[in-house]
């Protein structure tokens with residue numbers, strides 16, 4: 001039986017990947033951070049909480065990484081843990097550099113010293129491209145031009161992965177994944193912020209939705225399909241880097257329009273622009289060319305934009321309806337503080 005270690009198993013991708021690997025017959029180990037309030041709702045939601053072997057790891061602590069690798073003895077490591085919110089990276093640029101960037105070296109150093117046969121997946125991102133292009137599609141050859149502390153940290157992780165591959169022969173790959181969403185997406189990300197607000201507005205639980213830059217365009221795919229690529233990349237004969245995307249870009253404005261349409265409401269009556277949600281620097285446009293993944297991995301996106309929006313809105317509606325009926329089940333929203341009450345430098349301006 002193969003053994004996999006997933007860092008960040010409590011996050012969106014970590015939870016879906018754990019489910020996927022369990023279904024493939026893997027023994028799955030997942031790292032989590034010790035928090036004063038437990039954060040296992042996604043694993044509970046997918047019904048796999050008791051099937052994943054949990055190991056406490058903080059990415060700033062190399063000894064905990066060493067302990068996790070020694071304990072799990074993995075064939076494959078999927079490094080997904082990160083400070084993944086671009087907005088927060090402007091508020092915490094140093095911690096983001098440490099956790100989303102330098103930690104990649106911490107893990108690869110342990111791999112190199114303990115067992116260089118372990119295969120390694122690095123969660124790279126379309127944010128690497130930044131404002132490299134304002135049209136066309138981005139592929140593995142397009143130059144990177146990061147536009148946030150998060151993207152700069154990920155650029156460091158991207159190159160570290162390639163350096164350990166070339167210098168030490170470690171099977172280390174970068175998945176350059178474009179935005180991927182789901183009902184398990186964190187509420188601070190724009191898609192889930194919208195789907196959750198649409199559900200609450202439709203049920204009379206909320207009156208408005210305040211957003212930042214409505215003109216930015218993103219290539220949004222469906223997370224459960226994207227985690228399959230992570231596994232596929234580690235099953236190839238040679239390590240390589242791949243773009244994973246849908247090949248379509250839509251604006252935040254279009255996402256709003258589509259989401260409100262699903263509940264029969266006009267988005268313009270509820271959405272307002274609030275400069276507190278604008279970033280000091282934003283990425284205007286991202287659209288990915290997944291042809292290399294299609295040719296070499298045999299992967300193609302199955303869920304496109306409209307279907308994705310529908311899945312998210314319907315699931316948030318279903319949750320709030322169950323909540324109104326007094327049901328108690330694993331879910332992030334009831335405990336999530338209102339963004340508006342969180343004071344940060346960007347929000348104060």
Ligand code: NAP
Nearest residue numbers: 008010011012013058059080081082084123125177179180
């Ligand atoms: P996510 O939901 O934010 O999950 C991030 C995970 O990292 C969580 O398990 C989190 O733990 C953990 N983590 C954060 N700080 C940590 C620390 N100091 N020590 C240990 N663990 C820590 O992110 P995601 O959407 O699943 O994304 C997975 C990875 O792919 C990330 O590296 C992200 O940057 C990258 N990525 C995401 C996308 C996307 O569209 N989703 C696209 C490209 C790349 P807690 O649960 O305790 O917070």
Ligand code: F7E
Nearest residue numbers: 084086125126127178179188189190191211212213216277
């Ligand atoms: O923002 C705009 C915002 O926070 C998307 C992460 O998974 O994908 C994600 O990063 C766009 C930006 O995702 C609001 O300015 C407008 O232009 O949902 P997001 P992201 O920054 O693209 C990449 C691939 C990753 O790697 C990251 O880890 O939406 N926007 N109004 C807003 N964004 C947020 N969050 N909230 C708003 O109110």
